[in-house]
Amino acid sequence: MSSPTSNDKVQFEGFISDFKQTLHYLFHERENINKLSLERGLPPEVWHGIMSKKPLSVAIPSEFGGRGAIVKECLSVLSAASYESLSLSLTFGINIALFLEPVAKYGNDEIKQEIFSRFLEEENMGGLMITEPDYGSDALNMRTYNEEAEGGYKVKGTKHWQGLTGMADYWLIASRKKLNASDLARDIDFFIADNRVPSQKIVVEELYNNPGLYIIPYGLNKIDIEVPAKFKLQPESTGIKMMLDILHRSRFQFPGMGMGFITRMLDEATKHCEERIVGAGNLLCMDQVQYQLSRIQTAYTICSAMCFKSSSVSGIDHNLAAEGLEANTMKAVVTDLMHESAQTYTQLSGANGYRMEHVGGRGIMDSRPFQIFEGSNEMLYSQIAEMTTRQMRKTKQPNLLQYLSGYEPTKEAVSYFKKQVDFSIDGSLAQRKLVDLGRVIARIICVGYVLEMEAAGFRKDLVENCVKSIQQEVAALISSFHHSTDTQVIIDYKDNSAWHSFV
Numbered sequence: 153m154s155s156p157t158s159n160d161k162v163q164f165e166g167f168i169s170d171f172k173q174t175l176h177y178l179f180h181e182r183e184n185i186n187k188l189s190l191e192r193g194l195p196p197e198v199w200h201g202i203m204s205k206k207p208l209s210v211a212i213p214s215e216f217g218g219r220g221a222i223v224k225e226c227l228s229v230l231s232a233a234s235y236e237s238l239s240l241s242l243t244f245g246i247n248i249a250l251f252l253e254p255v256a257k258y259g260n261d262e263i264k265q266e267i268f269s270r271f272l273e274e275e276n277m278g279g280l281m282i283t284e285p286d287y288g289s290d291a292l293n294m295r296t297y298n299e300e301a302e303g304g305y306k307v308k309g310t311k312h313w314q315g316l317t318g319m320a321d322y323w324l325i326a327s328r329k330k331l332n333a334s335d336l337a338r339d340i341d342f343f344i345a346d347n348r349v350p351s352q353k354i355v356v357e358e359l360y361n362n363p364g365l366y367i368i369p370y371g372l373n374k375i376d377i378e379v380p381a382k383f384k385l386q387p388e389s390t391g392i393k394m395m396l397d398i399l400h401r402s403r404f405q406f407p408g409m410g411m412g413f414i415t416r417m418l419d420e421a422t423k424h425c426e427e428r429i430v431g432a433g434n435l436l437c438m439d440q441v442q443y444q445l446s447r448i449q450t451a452y453t454i455c456s457a458m459c460f461k462s463s464s465v466s467g468i469d470h471n472l473a474a475e476g477l478e479a480n481t482m483k484a485v486v487t488d489l490m491h492e493s494a495q496t497y498t499q500l501s502g503a504n505g506y507r508m509e510h511v512g513g514r515g516i517m518d519s520r521p522f523q524i525f526e527g528s529n530e531m532l533y534s535q536i537a538e539m540t541t542r543q544m545r546k547t548k549q550p551n552l553l554q555y556l557s558g559y560e561p562t563k564e565a566v567s568y569f570k571k572q573v574d575f576s577i578d579g580s581l582a583q584r585k586l587v588d589l590g591r592v593i594a595r596i597i598c599v600g601y602v603l604e605m606e607a608a609g610f611r612k613d614l615v616e617n618c619v620k621s622i623q624q625e626v627a628a629l630i631s632s633f634h635h636s637t638d639t640q641v642i643i644d645y646k647d648n649s650a651w652h653s654f655v
Contacts, residue, residue: 164219164225164228167219168225168228168229168232170205171205171207171229171232172232172235174201174202174204174205175202175232175233175235175236175237175240176236177201178198178201178202179198179236179237182198182201183195183198185236185237186509186511186514187509188237188367189237189239189366189367189509189514189518190366190508190509190514191366191367192366192367192369193319193367193369194240194367199275200275202240203275206272207229207233207244208244208247208248208252208271208272208277209271209272210222210225210226210228210229210248211226211247211248211252211253211256212252212256212268212271212272213256213264213268216264216265216268216269217268217269217272218268218272221252221253221256221467221468222467223404223405223462223463223464223466223467224463226248226249226405226408227405227407227408227411227459227462227463228408229244229248229408230244230245230248230405230408230409230411230412231408231409231411231412231415231459232412233409233412234408234409234410234411234412234413234416235412235413235415235416236412236416237367238365238409238413238515238518238519239365239366239367239368239518240367241408241409241412241413242315242365242368242409242522243277243315243316243367243368245402245405245406245408245409246278246279246280246315246316247271247277247278247279248405249398249401249402249405250278250279250280250324250398250402251277251278251279251280251320251322251324252268252271252278253398253401253468254280254324254342254385254398255267255268255278255324255344255385256468257397257468258342258385258386258387258388258394259344259385259386260382260383260384260386262382263344263382263383267322267344270321276321276322277316277319277320277321277322278316278320278321278322278323278324279314279315279316279317279320279322279323279324280314280323280324280326280398281296281311281314281323281324281325281326281354281373281375282294282311282326282395283311283312283313283314284296284309284310284311284312285310285312285372289527289528289531291326291340291395292338292340292392294309294326294327294328294340295309295310295328295336296308296309296310296311296325296326296327296328296375297309297327297328297329297330297336298327298328298329298330298341298343299329299330301378303380303381304378304379304380304381304383305343305378305379305381305383305384306377306378307325307327307343307345307375307376307377307378307379308375308376308377309327309375310372310373310374310375311325311372311373311375312360312370312371312372312373313360313370313371313525314370314371314373315368315369315370316368316369317356317359317360317369317370317371317372317373318356318359318369318371319369320347321346321347321348322344322345322346322347323344323345323347323354324342324343324344324345324385325342325343325344325345325375326340326341326342326395327340327341327342327343328340328341329341338392339390339391339392340391340392340394340395341384341385341391342384342385342391342394342395343379343383343384343385344379344383344384344385345375345377345379345383346383351377351378351379352377352378352379353377354373354374354375354377355373355374355375355376356371356372356373356374357371357372357373357374358371358372359371360372362521363517364514364517364518364519364520364521365517365518365521388471393471393473394473396472396473396474396476397471397472397473399479399526400472400473400475400476400479401466401468401472401479402526403479403480403482403483403526404462404465404466404472404475404478404479404482405462405466406458406482406483406486406487406522407455407458407459407462407482407486408459408462409522410455410458410486410487410489410490410522411455411456411459413490413493413494413515413519414448414451414452414455414489414490414493415452416511416515417448417451417493417494417496417497417511417512417515418445418448418449418451418452418493420497420511420512421444421445421448421496421497421500421501421512422445424497424500424501425441425445425500435500441500444496444499444500445496445500446617446621447492447493447496447621448492448493448496448497449614449617449618450489450617450618450621450622451489451490451492451493452614453602453610453614453615453617453618454485454486454489454598454601454602454618454622455486455489456605456610457598457601457602457604457605457610458482458485458486458598458601460601460604460605460608460610461482461601461604461605462482476535476539477535477536477539477540477561477597478561478597480527480532480533480535480536480594481536481593481594481597481598483526483527483529483532484523484529484532484533484536484590484594485594485595485598487519487522487523487529488523488529490515490519490522491516491519491520491522491523493515493519494512494513494515494516494518494519495516497511497512497515498510498512498513498515498516501513530587532590533586533587533588533589533590533591533594534583534586534587534590535590536589536590536593536594537581537585537586537587537589537590537593538586540555540559540589540590540593541577541581541586541589543555543559544577550576550577550578551574551575551576552573552574552575552576552577553566553570553573553574553575556573556593556596561597561600562593562596562597562600563600564600564603564604565596565597565599565600565602565603566596568599568619568622568623569596569623569626572592572623572626572627572630573592573596573626573630575634577589582638584637585633588629588630588632588633589633591629592626592629592630592633595622595625595626595629596622596626598622599618599619599622602615602618602619603615
């Protein structure tokens with residue numbers, strides 16, 4: 153993919169500025185975003201106003217009338233949307249990372265023009281169906297199956313918790329080939345379904361009453377469709393690697409959704425603390441408040457660095473199937489930072505933070521699912537630690553400091569954590585320790601991104617504060633890691649444990 157010219161950059165600045173102004177007008181002047189965020193869906197006139205600016209054009213290749221699927225532009229649109237509405241940003245994220253980019257990379261050339269034209273001209277949307285009621289994150293054991301039919305394929309099964317349920321015009325559906333009456337192939341196939349065509353229509357059996365992200369419908373979907381052969385995605389090698397490439401690219405785009413949201417939390421929290429007078433001064437005069445705001449500012453710096461890094465490595469011309477460690481790092485860390493930032497702003501706001509229309513209080517509920525979907529963060533941190541310790545054993549290097557000093561994503565940053573990570577790992581680790589270790593490794597990787605961005609010209613004072621904050625966090629995580637605990641849940645805890653019987 154060619155690099156954008158200076159003229160392209162100027163044109164994009166105008167595009168994104170106009171988009172931001174449109175969102176502000178629609179959400180603050182024409183309508184009340186605080187009210188809209190508590191309603192299911194958006195009014196048609198608001199949605200049309202947003203889509204008239206063609207925000208999804210950033211994910212469509214230029215040969216099909218789009219802006220070229222440039223990662224920087226995709227992340228910028230996600231960030232502009234999440235500053236105003238995390239739900240809107242996730243809606244765009246689903247369309248971009250889980251439909252448009254997979255179709256652009258793996259779709260049959262015969263069908264691309266029609267699909268992309270409908271997105272550009274008819275405000276269409278698309279989503280991805282992987283998760284099933286009985287399997288959750290265990291995608292490789294999904295039971296939705298496909299079998300060849302005349303001129304195409306039949307696809308049958310049940311999916312749920314798909315964002316845009318009942319709202320998307322197109323669906324990308326994951327399934328496994330049916331081998332016989334009881335067995336399905338190990339590999340994964342993906343098919344495009346056009347909801348306009350009766351034989352491809354997905355039946356919504358139930359809409360879920362999700363407590364956050366009100367704008368986005370979720371639900372239970374029944375699949376019993378027949379699609380043409382050209383609607384099957386074509387993997388470069390295996391379907392599983394194609395799925396990993398798609399999911400990892402999506403995780404590399406989480407920082408775009410986090411960027412605007414964290415910036416909004418920082419702006420609102422700082423403004424509140426400047427204006428809130430307590431005694432002889434404002435809240436900013438308090439040391440603990442300075443610490444809390446510095447944590448949100450650290451989140452801002454890390455998320456900026458993630459966007460900087462993602463822009464250079466996650467385009468559709470890259471295959472990310474093997475980049476699980478960094479993809480997991482971006483998704484898990486940025487979503488933790490999003491939720492922490494919302495919690496902090498809400499806490500600083502006092503009782504007002506618990507109004508339904510408060511952007512911080514609402515942000516707690518809206519950001520919480522980000523720590524769960526596309527793999528819960530505990531699972532991702534555990535995987536990060538497992539991937540690292542596996543490589544340590546393979547290279548016969550038991551010392552964590554020595555290993556991280558030679559690992560590309562951490563070799564520059566690990567010098568800031570020498571004291572904490574200078575120990576050896578022998579034998580297997582309990583899962584709870586893997587999670588702690590994964591958190592540590594992920595944060596050191598993020599400091600590496602920050603240092604890389606600083607070398608490109610990012611301001612030094614923000615970097616210094618960020619590094620100090622992460623050093624403190626890593627020290628606490630390492631202390632937890634070394635603390636021996638084998639606590640287990642006691643199932644029959646009610647026996648002899650009623651407090652009042654001892655009074």
